[in-house]
Amino acid sequence: MNIFHDLSLADYSTMRLGGTAAHVAEIHNRPELTAALDWAKQKNLPVVMIGGGSNIIWKDEGFKGLLLVNRLAGYEDFAEDEENHYLTIGAGENWDSVVERSVASGLTGIEALSLVPGTAGATPIQNVGAYGQEISQTLVSLEVYDIQDSSFKTLAASDCGFSYRNSRFKAGPDRGRFFILSLTLHLMKANPQASFYPSVQQYFDQNNIASPTPANLRQAVVEIRQAKLPDPAVINNCGSFFANPIVDAST
Numbered sequence: 001m002n003i004f005h006d007l008s009l010a011d012y013s014t015m016r017l018g019g020t021a022a023h024v025a026e027i028h029n030r031p032e033l034t035a036a037l038d039w040a041k042q043k044n045l046p047v048v049m050i051g052g053g054s055n056i057i058w059k060d061e062g063f064k065g066l067l068l069v070n071r072l073a074g075y076e077d078f079a080e081d082e083e084n085h086y087l088t089i090g091a092g093e094n095w096d097s098v099v100e101r102s103v104a105s106g107l108t109g110i111e112a113l114s115l116v117p118g119t120a121g122a123t124p125i126q127n128v129g130a131y132g133q134e135i136s137q138t139l140v141s142l143e144v145y146d147i148q149d150s151s152f153k154t155l156a157a158s159d160c161g162f163s164y165r166n167s168r169f170k171a172g173p174d175r176g177r178f179f180i181l182s183l184t185l186h187l188m189k190a191n192p193q194a195s196f197y198p199s200v201q202q203y204f205d206q207n208n209i210a211s212p213t214p215a216n217l218r219q220a221v222v223e224i225r226q227a228k229l230p231d232p233a234v235i236n237n238c239g240s241f242f243a244n245p246i247v248d249a250s251t
Helices: 028-040 095-106 198-206 214-228
Strands: 003-008 020-027 047-050 063-071 075-079 086-091 139-146 151-156 180-188
Touching: 020 028, 028 047, 028 063, 028 139, 028 180, 063 180, 086 095, 095 214, 198 214
Parallel strands: 020 063, 047 063
Antiparallel strands: 003 020, 075 086, 086 180, 139 151, 139 180
16 A cells, blocks of 8 residues: 655546645555555544545645545446346446446446446445436445444445435434445346436437437436536536425425
């Protein structure tokens, strides 16, 4: 494990802003994670783990602790039968590349989450969702490191406290407690089921697609998103972050 010092945080955010990180380590495996945490503990430093940095705007004064950059790789596809597939994905994998690979295998369940920026490990934190799909609908389990008792654990989806654009990892007393290492998803070898978002359905109608495949849905979402948002690799931005208002029916 290599620990680097005094690096610009602008290189760890798609907004390209921020001061200096006192210490930075890229994490490629579990021993590197525990070694980095032990090093930080010895020096009494705060620790934060990030993925692609697409939901971060760093302060100008920088970060005085240890920044862990999640590079944990992996993509395993276990076919239980002809229809049911279980994908185990390293949390450091680029999320859109994961979606692309699953769609290439004819799998449905996450294709509407195409072009969501960042890494796979970030998706459960705010229960990422778009165009009628959200990660909690397919998530089976997570492998995490619990800094509270310094142990590796497996959390079932039911342990994650998912709600609309929220989870136990994002808010509440467990914020910052867990580092996500991998996730397992249950996808189906099938076509996506209607009904579709109006903009997606309009795309299908305009392109004469009566029975859309996962690839059709991915392409629709990609084109819709590209028309609305610039590529963060080209123009600095944090993507699309919003939550629809929830209004009580009685009002």
